[in-house]
Amino acid sequence: MNPAKPRPNLWLYGYVGVIFAFVFTPIITTVVFAFDVNRYPSLPMGGLTLDWFRQVLADASLSRGVRTSLSVALCSAVVATALGFAGAYVDYRYRFLGKNLYLALLTLPPLVPVVILGLAMLTFQSRIGLAGSVQGLIVGHIVLCAPFALALIRMRLASLDPDIEAAAWNLGATQLSTLRSVILPFCLPTILACLFLTAAVSFDEFMIAWFVGGTNETLPVRVLAMLQGQVSPRINAVGTLVFGLSIALVLISQLFNPGRRGRTQN
Amino acid sequence: MSVTMLELDNLEKDFGNSKAVDGVSLTVKKGEFIAIMGPSGCGKTSTLRMIAGLDSPTSGEIRLWGRRINEDPAWKRDAPLVWQNYALFPLMSVRKNVEFGLRQRGYPSARRVRKAEEWMERMGILAFADRSIDQLSGGQRQRVALARALANEPEMLLLDEPLSALDPHLRIRMQAELVRLHRELNITFIYITHSQSEAFAMADRVVVMNGGRIQQVATPQELYRRPANRFVAEFIGGNNLFSGQLDGSGCRFTTAARDILVERPSTPPVGDAACLMVPADRIELDNHCRGSGNEIQAHIATIEINGSTATLHLESDAGEELQVQTSMRELDTGRYLVGSPVVARWQAQDSLLLSA
Numbered sequence: 001m002n003p004a005k006p007r008p009n010l011w012l013y014g015y016v017g018v019i020f021a022f023v024f025t026p027i028i029t030t031v032v033f034a035f036d037v038n039r040y041p042s043l044p045m046g047g048l049t050l051d052w053f054r055q056v057l058a059d060a061s062l063s064r065g066v067r068t069s070l071s072v073a074l075c076s077a078v079v080a081t082a083l084g085f086a087g088a089y090v091d092y093r094y095r096f097l098g099k100n101l102y103l104a105l106l107t108l109p110p111l112v113p114v115v116i117l118g119l120a121m122l123t124f125q126s127r128i129g130l131a132g133s134v135q136g137l138i139v140g141h142i143v144l145c146a147p148f149a150l151a152l153i154r155m156r157l158a159s160l161d162p163d164i165e166a167a168a169w170n171l172g173a174t175q176l177s178t179l180r181s182v183i184l185p186f187c188l189p190t191i192l193a194c195l196f197l198t199a200a201v202s203f204d205e206f207m208i209a210w211f212v213g214g215t216n217e218t219l220p221v222r223v224l225a226m227l228q229g230q231v232s233p234r235i236n237a238v239g240t241l242v243f244g245l246s247i248a249l250v251l252i253s254q255l256f257n258p259g260r261r262g263r264t265q266n
Numbered sequence: 267m268s269v270t271m272l273e274l275d276n277l278e279k280d281f282g283n284s285k286a287v288d289g290v291s292l293t294v295k296k297g298e299f300i301a302i303m304g305p306s307g308c309g310k311t312s313t314l315r316m317i318a319g320l321d322s323p324t325s326g327e328i329r330l331w332g333r334r335i336n337e338d339p340a341w342k343r344d345a346p347l348v349w350q351n352y353a354l355f356p357l358m359s360v361r362k363n364v365e366f367g368l369r370q371r372g373y374p375s376a377r378r379v380r381k382a383e384e385w386m387e388r389m390g391i392l393a394f395a396d397r398s399i400d401q402l403s404g405g406q407r408q409r410v411a412l413a414r415a416l417a418n419e420p421e422m423l424l425l426d427e428p429l430s431a432l433d434p435h436l437r438i439r440m441q442a443e444l445v446r447l448h449r450e451l452n453i454t455f456i457y458i459t460h461s462q463s464e465a466f467a468m469a470d471r472v473v474v475m476n477g478g479r480i481q482q483v484a485t486p487q488e489l490y491r492r493p494a495n496r497f498v499a500e501f502i503g504g505n506n507l508f509s510g511q512l513d514g515s516g517c518r519f520t521t522a523a524r525d526i527l528v529e530r531p532s533t534p535p536v537g538d539a540a541c542l543m544v545p546a547d548r549i550e551l552d553n554h555c556r557g558s559g560n561e562i563q564a565h566i567a568t569i570e571i572n573g574s575t576a577t578l579h580l581e582s583d584a585g586e587e588l589q590v591q592t593s594m595r596e597l598d599t600g601r602y603l604v605g606s607p608v609v610a611r612w613q614a615q616d617s618l619l620l621s622a
Binding site (some may be wrong): 143160163164166167168169170171172173174175177181184185186 | 318319320339340342343345346347349351353354355356357366367368370371383414418460
């Protein structure tokens with residue numbers, strides 16, 4: 001509307017800057033002190049070292065935690081994305097009574113406070129003898145992650161012409177072949193994005209893992225246990241590694257996700 | 267042209283408690299160009315979707331070459347559809363779109379490529395075979411949609427308002443092209459439209475639908491000269507309609523404002539209330555009464571120029587509205603000006619009694 005370049009609003013810049021500082025200062029502090037020689041973080045820093053990282057990598061309980069976290073993240077990402085796709089496809093394809101209720105139920109889990117979710121899962125899983133197993137943990141993370149996949153894939157499918165499937169059938173493609181040759185290729189970038197995003201959600205998740213994981217400690221659970229025992233700069237090193245991995249997963253997810261780009265015609 | 271190909275037998279489609287299609291029966295011959303026309307919600311698209319197998323009829327039968335096909339799934343039918351919004355596959359090139367049907371039918375790849383190229387060439391889109399769909403204009407997408415539908419060489423092509431998204435110039439060009447294509451391919455076209463100019467320009471026979479029912483099936487000319495009922499006469503346009511009653515003699519039609527002389531109908535119209543139709547092009551204008559035929563004194567309210575013809579909208583002294591079609595040549599004489607008094611005259615045999 002205004003062709004002249006708008007004057008920068010210093011207040012707005014300042015405000016945004018403060019918010020970013022508020023969010024990122026703790027993270028930056030963690031990362032910076034992970035390289036500090038001093039046992040107790042203090043300024044000025046004593047000097048740079050990679051010792052804490054070495055200790056972390058040498059710690060068997062931590063590497064076990066990483067392995068558990070990664071395998072849980074991988075399994076839940078795959079299943080949650082598959083379920084999310086199925087849920088979104090049903091929404092795209094069918095119109096039925098109670099569809100809003102169906103969608104509300106599907107998107108509910110992340111809205112439930114995780115304490116309640118974790119506790120409920122523990123109660124339920126101990127009844128069916130699943131509590132304390134890696135499988136139980138994976139199931140818990142699937143419940144939490146699937147709605148994220150559903151939301152992303154649903155958004156992608158919303159930009160697909162609702163007549164597209166009928167057009168494929170009309171040209172001789174069976175329902176299965178239509179799904180394979182039209183719908184899945186269209187959703188593929190989003191599906192990849194969902195795999196990474198749900199992996200990140202699972203990898204970061206603490207509460208459910210703490211409640212139902214039992215002796216299978218994921219990395220976040222292990223880190224908390226460490227924190228309770230001692231204050232060691234190793235925590236900073238672990239935090240830096242976890243932060244790096246999570247950010248990487250989310251960024252990769254963003255790279256794949258076309259969002260509302262690549263809309264179909266009309 | 268004389269072999270029956272497709273029969274719709276008392277087809278009905280319910281959506282919840284409303285009937286989208288209510289007892290449609292129609293016989294289509296091989297190679298015919300049929301237009302199904304009607305206002306939105308008249309059931310024309312539902313009928314087409316049932317022929318394509320995308321909806322299943324609530325009752326009634328669809329027969330192809332005499333065989334019931336109600337239960338055949340869409341992918342087993344040979345009735346490709348050209349969609350109103352084209353419904354081309356996104357993220358696929360033009361070539362991939364055109365090849366889609368051939369691939370599904372299991373053509374070996376060399377033949378598939380050759381056939382797709384043949385059709386792209388024929389539709390004039392071979393030059394952008396490897397472009398993606400998003401890079402095409404509306405007219406080009408239209409051609410891709412046609413090539414994709416025709417690549418399997420079907421015996422019947424369904425078209426659902428295919429020209430409605432194009433601008434008027436392109437629409438006229440595509441009309442001519444569709445007619446040429448129909449003649450060359452000699453396959454059956456079933457064409458859905460709400461535009462009578464499209465239907466009349468292309469179709470052998472036109473089906474007029476309203477409220478889920480067929481109102482009339484006729485050639486464009488028949489439809490224009492002998493509409494079956496008031497709805498058709500109004501939908502076609504260009505007709506003056508009077509509500510009233512036929513008196514006992516059968517030669518006089520009484521409206522609120524006047525008595526009109528008519529020819530005695532061979533079969534009296536159904537129902538009490540009837541409707542008299544006087545085509546706009548059958549009314550002549552004069553500057554004074556001569557006492558022959560039906561004459562109405564009126565003045566010119568507005569003049570609408572439609573190209574080489576013009577429509578004069580008259581308002582009679584009794585408050586009736588009339589439309590009279592005349593040529594631009596007549597208009598050029600300068601006799602007809604807005605507000606000038608005229609006498610509209612027509613002969614009894616030029617009017618037609620319709621059931622309301």
